[in-house]
Amino acid sequence: MWSLANITNSIHEALNNQFSAGWALFFEMLMAGIAVISLFAILGLVLVLMERKVSAWMQIRLGPNRVGPKGMLQSFADTLKLLVKEGLTPGGADKFLFNFAPVLAIIVAMLLMAPIAFAKDFQLWNLNIGVLYVSAISSVSVISILMAGWASNNKYSLMGAMRSGAQIVSYELSAGLAILSVVVLTGSLSLNDIILSQQNGWWIFKGHLPVLIAFVLFMIAVTAETNRAPFDLAEAESELTAGFHTEYSGMKFALFFLAEYVNVFIVCCIGATLFLGGWMPFHIGNWQQFNHIMDYIPSSIWFMGKTFFLIFLIMWFRWTFPRLRIDQLLTLEWKYLLPIGMINLLVVAAMAIGGWHF
Amino acid sequence: MFIKNYFKEVFSAIRSLLKGMRRTGYYFTHHKEIITQQYPDNRDTLNLPDRFKGEVVMPHDEKNEHRCTGCTACELACPNGTIKVITKFEINAEGKKKKAIDKLVYHLELCTMCNLCIVACPSDAIVMAQTFEHSVFNRSQLTKILNNPDSKIMEGIE
């Protein structure tokens, strides 16, 4: 059967036949880098268009429909516009930090790509502590936001950055607890092992109610962590104009924009991996016929389908809910999500010990 | 009790959020509700009501005759000095001197479409047209002369 794993394996063999092992590794890394950057570009284009279409339809509008067939090329036009715009650095800004912040945001997003399994046996780095790695690296993204806010020499930016700092640091906790509940059930921190453990059913179905609650907590927490509405206090358009990227323009702004969308994509990838079985096809118990048909759908399509479903869910939140206030945001985390998450983790631990799951 | 209220609160909150999501989800899937008008494309089907106040015009009949007597009622009624009536004296067939308009200058750039000139006109010489695409590249094009060149006043309008 056609699969991405075969392609990578054949490339690997071809390179190893041609060059020494060191050069082969170098070329493979180079190709992986190029692949990730092009994935970024494609994701930026697709997700921006998707967001615009989703918002338009929810708002009983048509959305972009002028550039290209059905507006497909709208995000190309947007990118072109951002590329030719002047990237202004404000007078009193800390030039180095100001210019470095968007790059850092992108670097963080890139690093997060490493342990994600996009299809069966198709993974940049099969890390045995993948879950830990992801939660560790994603915490770094707050630094780029704080950096941007501080370096802009703008009070709106500073306030946005400070809000974002408080927000991301607190929501890391519930995201971590939600992730832990799956780790407890699987007994492994490796994303690959977690996916393999869902061979005969995804955790969201296998794990009864506690995992479902963990999934809901995870979705709320990652929405907050990626600064998406209703938790977009770092940008809070009607309060802080544009929050931490008020002073950014042109390509530097575009990098922040891209980083936001890529972060959404990554957290949805992780959500799909942990709760929805990653690239595992949908199987129902002993229905061999049905399971066989499901197996025919390539694993990469399964993975992308799940990821984009979660992305749609996050977009749906954004275009429905009003924004929370900063104190309510922290109340939600510390008084609701965190206690629920902790109790939930206890229940999940009891479940794992007792083996009360399928 | 506290625990019960706590969970009640959480569930009612989630229910209210789901209600909103159901509504946006409905619109996401029902594209017939879309109300966007694709303006420059729908020019042919665009249906403006006949009372729409777009621009002051002076209708002429096929003999190039209008109904304006040059009484300057519109000029007086206008709050912004949009209309300027320039009159001249014509010698009619009986050899009598008669007042008539030379030019009725209309400054579209000053006009607020308040309709007061139309109401003031005693002989219905000017009306509102339903045009609304007024943008031009040169401001002087907005100053218009409403009467056609060599036009005459209709018979019987005093």
Added chain:
Amino acid sequence: MFEEIGTTTDGDLIINVGPQHPATHGVLHLVITLNGETIRKVEPHLGYIHRSIEKMCESLTYRQFIYVTSRMDYLSSHINNHACAMCVEKGLQIEVPERAKVIRILLDELTRIASHELWWGAMAMDLGAFTPFFHAFRERESINDIMEETCGARLTMNFIVPGGLMADIHPNFQKRVKDFIRLYKSKFEEYNEMVTGNVIFRNRMEGVGYLSKADAISFGCTGPTARGSGVSCDVRKWFPYEGYEKIAFDEVIETGGDSLSRYMVRVREMNQSIRIIEQLIDAIPEGEYQAKTKAVLKLPKGEFYSRVETARGEFGVYIVSEGGTTPYRIKFRSPGFSNLSALDQMARGSKLGDLVAMMGTLDLVIPDIDR
């Protein structure tokens, strides 16, 4: 960097919100003293869109000055025109025909609904929910279409002249208003689902921006802002004009005094407006739409005042006449100005995000405040 500029001696941060800011819906300039996220002081700075309309009116005749008032509170332009026409009629002692009165009220209430619709959408947008804005515009658009058909314009109608109306209603008017009422009623539940009932929205509004009844009175607040604090101040009830005394409707009063009360007053007021329209739409009396007036209007020497209830509160027109064709002095009492003055009182001690919500519930239209 931050030590030298933009801080007070206490170390509080001073932020300029506006004149170009997405939350101010115009060119309002607020100088906010912030301690962290908490507001210490709000100082509104006005004058960015001052067009000296009152002075301008002194050189316009009594027929001409009415159209200028559409440019003040452009969301309830028809009601402003109504107040001016009523003041001139009072001076000239013109008896307006019944038909004109009823149509004036109908258009007033339609304008009020349109204004509240826009406010509702903008309010939700201030709180970060973008979708309701477009949904509100769907209903507002159908009102604008009715206005366009009858008055010839969508926003600045100028349909009222001293003595009545400029023209009779369009033959389609009644049918289209009924269509609108049907549309409105079918969509009203959506407002509750998307905004009013939403838990985030409730938490953002409840107990925020408290304005006591005494403060509301002493700041001179009118309209929904004061009625949200429990002050009964509906001009339509207290000083009925044009036959409002014959119509059954309730003055909407909420006693909470917080943002949610002000919000609820406006939402419930839309339903009351619908109630008024439903009573009148089939009961438009036959007759003239305009009383006979002289070609040149000259108000007798003296002072004249008339007031109406616009979507934002009490709008008053004060004319001093020396007996000529133009007013000697005109003063407009605009509701937004007094309502804005209460903002500082409301906002002190609350969070920056709440300030935006409070400004939303005040329903500010900046050209109305600045004139």
